[in-house]
Amino acid sequence: MENTFSVGLKHNIAPHQEFLLQGSILDSHKEVLLHRLRGLCDNAEKAPEPFYDHEMVFMLRGATAQQNPVLFRVRRSVEPRDDTSWHIRYLGTSEVGDKSRHTLVRACFDVACSNNVVQFLNEMGFKLDHEYCVKGYFFHKGRMKVTVSKIFRMAPSGGSDINTQEAMSHSHLVELSVVAPAGQEQIADDMKNFAEQLKPLIQLEKVDQKRLSVQ
Template sequence: MSDEEKGDANNEYLAQIYQRKECILWGSIYATNLIDLENRLAGICDPGCTPFHEHEMSFSLKTTQTPDVTLRLRRKFHTETTSSNQWRFRYVGRPEPDPNCPVVVRKVIDSVAHSQNMMEFVKTLGLRLDYEYMAKGKVWTCGAIKIVVSSLKRTKQPGKYEVENLEKMSDSYLIELSVTINDSVDYHPIAKQLKAFSSQLSPLVELQKVEYWVK
């Protein structure tokens, strides 16, 4: 194999690792019904769940009326300070234009970075902050399916993350149901599987394909 062929093979391998598709559905549930949902998930998911408390910022790079790329940054959230220097990057592409698909399908690239001045870095990329929030909740899995249940808070003043500056965005919990697959894999069977799993959470939660890009 020539050096050029090795380079092409390596690029293809890296693309398979980093370039992925995400199939996702969303829903919400009132806090008063959360325990019922958790009991349902405990019965149908893999044993155990993982708690999390994170700070997320969403940026976009716009070359037209709608964002071409969304960049999301997440790190562990601390009540008094957001001093964590480890960030999880997620590049989110525009959804697949498939009206017959029962879920949202979009390209994603995930990576991890360490930085003490992340905001300076994103500014040099020409990105602008769209919104930020703090998410606290739990993650369940059922095979390849990931179920995230979280309560969201926002800060009253950007950059101020003390308890007194945080307020709940809603009395409901956000539910995200997703599967991530290789970019080359046909997403239609996975989409059907995800939709079928979502029916097991009904009538507690009615998960939907939210066309968030349509104004």
């Protein structure tokens, strides 16, 4: 099977990579981290920008058990505003084999789409695997993006009212990421240097997601 970059180049789609570091922080220490990030990131005079999204993960299983399933992530904002847009995202297999690389690296395609994307995926044979809501804040430092967010189980009714949902843990997920064209390995060094400034409050690491269960 061809890798994501080869397929993208064949069809004149510019291949992009996501460089990623992840960590978590207890809810009781979240405000301290937000204060630190506000001082380190751009637009320090402004309050951190909030977001509240609903994400659905769709799966298309291979013809045989040996073939890896294809996953697409559909995300939309659930904040009440007129310009709410939908995004569909494909993330390739994480590359963690190179121990000299400071970050996890994976192929990434992220595009805006119309609000009938769920119907489109269903008609293509994709099935909803799981869904959740995520609420938090994001910051920018140059081309680096930092999110501090809490993940919630969807309410049994399927509604996105945050007051009816159950938090999945007593901590917040922290992600430092950059999406850029392939070949820009210097980004990993820049991210490592930024992550060092957040210690000892939080340790951001490259996580081998193959070892994590998302079920």
